[in-house]
Amino acid sequence: MFETKALPQTADKAEIYQSLAQQLSGLIAGESDAIANAANMSALIYDLLPDLNWAGFYFMRGPGLVLGPFQGKPACIRIPVGRGVCGTAVERRVSVVVPDVHAFPGHIACDSASRSELVVPLIKNGEVVGVLDLDSPLPDRFDEADRVGCERLVEIYCDASDLSGITG
Ligand code: SME
Numbered sequence: 001m002f003e004t005k006a007l008p009q010t011a012d013k014a015e016i017y018q019s020l021a022q023q024l025s026g027l028i029a030g031e032s033d034a035i036a037n038a039a040n041m042s043a044l045i046y047d048l049l050p051d052l053n054w055a056g057f058y059f060m061r062g063p064g065l066v067l068g069p070f071q072g073k074p075a076c077i078r079i080p081v082g083r084g085v086c087g088t089a090v091e092r093r094v095s096v097v098v099p100d101v102h103a104f105p106g107h108i109a110c111d112s113a114s115r116s117e118l119v120v121p122l123i124k125n126g127e128v129v130g131v132l133d134l135d136s137p138l139p140d141r142f143d144e145a146d147r148v149g150c151e152r153l154v155e156i157y158c159d160a161s162d163l164s165g166i167t168g
Contacts, residue, residue, distance in 0.1 A: 002027055002040075004047050017149030020048055024156050034161040039069035041157055045134070046071035053113050054135035058086050060128060060167045065090065068130065075110040084108035086131050089119040093128055095147050099140040111135065118142040120154045124163045132157075 005023060007016055024044060028037045038057045046055040056070020058079060065079040065086055082091045084106055089096045098117040101107045107117075114135040122130040132154050136142065 004044065007048060013143075013145035013149060016049065017145070017152065020044065020149065021152055021156060023048075024153055025160075028157070028160045032160065032162040034163050034166050035069060037157055037161045041132075041153065042069050042071045045153070049134070051136050051138050051141055052134055053111055053137045054133070057122075057130055057132060059122075059130035060090070062168075065131065070133075072135070073111045076108055079108060085117050085119045086133055089121045089131050090128050093121055093123065095120045095151060097142050097147055099142075113137045115139045116141040118146055118150060120147070120150045122154055122158055122163070124158050127167075129163045129167050 005019065007019055024041060027040050027044060031037055042056045046052055049055070054070065054072030054075065056072065056075070057068035058065035059068045064081055067075055067077045079086045081087050085096050085098050085104060096119045098104045098107070101109070101114055101117055114137065116136045116139050118134045120132045121128050122132065132150060134142065134150065
């Protein structure tokens with residue numbers, strides 16, 4: 001059984017992401033199934049990062065993104081490239097931090113409680129194969145430390161997972 005290691009209330013973001021990276025590595029070590037790893041990674045992030053109301057994955061399936069494993073309320077299933085925060089991250093091939101989702105043109109509201117968002121593209125062998133999407137009910141929840149920390153988590157995920165068949 002994998003036991004999530006809770007963090008002290010006083011932990012700063014660098015400590016939180018260091019612990020998350022260690023725990024993620026342990027959780028997916030030796031496992032290459034991209035869906036299983038995405039499911040466990042969503043659960044780990046949702047459990048340990050404070051002030052989230054959604055954490056999960058979308059994968060490129062044909063021309064657009066399709067919902068993958070996540071934690072939180074049911075979400076919209078298909079997102080075209082270039083639409084919303086997720087589709088924008090795919091188009092630009094970089095992480096997108098949105099301090100106020102109401103001010104982001106084309107934001108797709110899956111949960112009306114969401115106020116800020118961070119989306120990190122999954123890039124494997126130079127190809128965008130999906131995104132990690134985090135939503136928060138707090139405005140301005142995500143900063144540079146979150147972007148850098150989540151990019152490291154995505155790197156661990158992409159290195160461990162066989163993503164060759166995911167974009168079918
Ligand atoms: N808000 C996202 C859609 C996905 S949900 O937040 C889970 C977007 O604008 O792309």
